Amino acid sequence: MSHSFIRSCYDKVAGGGAISPGEAEALIRLQGADVMDLMAAANRLRHQFVGDEVHLCSIVNTKSGGCTEDCAFCAQASRFAAPIDNYGLLDSEAVARAADEAVAQGARAFGVVAAWRGLKEGEVLDAVCKQIETIAARGDVNADASLGLIDSPVVARRLKEAGLVCYNHNLETAPSFFPDVCSSHGFEARVATLRHCREAGIHICSGGILGMGETPEQRVELAFALKEVAPDMVPLNFLNPQPGTPLGERAPLAPMEILAAIACFRFILPDRNLMVAGGREVGLRSLQPMMFLAGANGTMTGNYLTTTGASPAQDQAMIDDLGLAVAEREVPVG
Numbered sequence: 001m002s003h004s005f006i007r008s009c010y011d012k013v014a015g016g017g018a019i020s021p022g023e024a025e026a027l028i029r030l031q032g033a034d035v036m037d038l039m040a041a042a043n044r045l046r047h048q049f050v051g052d053e054v055h056l057c058s059i060v061n062t063k064s065g066g067c068t069e070d071c072a073f074c075a076q077a078s079r080f081a082a083p084i085d086n087y088g089l090l091d092s093e094a095v096a097r098a099a100d101e102a103v104a105q106g107a108r109a110f111g112v113v114a115a116w117r118g119l120k121e122g123e124v125l126d127a128v129c130k131q132i133e134t135i136a137a138r139g140d141v142n143a144d145a146s147l148g149l150i151d152s153p154v155v156a157r158r159l160k161e162a163g164l165v166c167y168n169h170n171l172e173t174a175p176s177f178f179p180d181v182c183s184s185h186g187f188e189a190r191v192a193t194l195r196h197c198r199e200a201g202i203h204i205c206s207g208g209i210l211g212m213g214e215t216p217e218q219r220v221e222l223a224f225a226l227k228e229v230a231p232d233m234v235p236l237n238f239l240n241p242q243p244g245t246p247l248g249e250r251a252p253l254a255p256m257e258i259l260a261a262i263a264c265f266r267f268i269l270p271d272r273n274l275m276v277a278g279g280r281e282v283g284l285r286s287l288q289p290m291m292f293l294a295g296a297n298g299t300m301t302g303n304y305l306t307t308t309g310a311s312p313a314q315d316q317a318m319i320d321d322l323g324l325a326v327a328e329r330e331v332p333v334g
Helices: 002-014 021-028 033-050 092-104 123-136 153-162 187-199 216-229 255-268 280-287 312-321
Strands: 053-063 109-114 142-146 166-168 203-205 208-210 233-238 273-276 298-300
Touching (some): 002 021, 002 255, 021 216, 021 255, 033 255, 053 092, 053 273, 092 109, 092 123, 109 123, 123 142, 123 153, 153 187, 166 187, 166 233, 203 233, 208 216, 233 255, 255 273, 255 280
Parallel strands (some): 053 109, 053 298, 109 142, 142 166, 166 203, 208 233, 273 298
């Protein structure tokens, strides 16, 4: 029964159609051997819609800690007692050195990330734009950024003029679950940030974090919210519980539950670049290569914001072993 249901959903998507939320909820709840069938179908959809190249990106935490927001998963929130390094905005030379290392390790998109509520006009925006200009001037890597909320189209235009290619701002979780994760700003503020960027001609990257206590149905709800936003890149993160945060004691998702979620997102977002990012080492452990067989076509390589990741050499070997190839240049789909 499950095999025929998966096949009917696959035929619908492969033929240019779309599955319904109800069908997606049934897919994401599959278990056991059915997950392998789901992954096989998602892998074929990945091959059909986005090909066999793997997109690699890397980031630098250009400012760490001191964020005034209360996102329950975040070790950089000032109101939590997470044991992290706190430092102010890096200078452009430090960012340039980080970009050198990222490009040498195979990344074709390099993002500057900062912990704060968001960007407004002023000296900080000027300094961030200088960092972006430094990356953009290289010509061998896309200049990306993740700098919090943007509530002004003027700020978005400044970033575009500096050479920004893609802006990351995750929806984080389903609209119905968002108040359980953050109370210092609303879900709509995140959607508005993406809208300002798109109107400025900036490509957008938006996904979320799974495993924060949401139901499988709410993971589907997030996927359909992302479908409405239509980002070029959809990063899927999996909660890596950090001591001192409200979610610090939550157990990570099981590997097969993660793989089922990745596959389900591929069914819902067949033509988007689907990237597995934070938490993959903790959540998938020895099953990390299977994320690509479940429909992903990208990953973050190197370290994350406050946690370490797999080495770029390990990621390259994993990609080679699967018979896939690293994308030579990051080309947004939108």
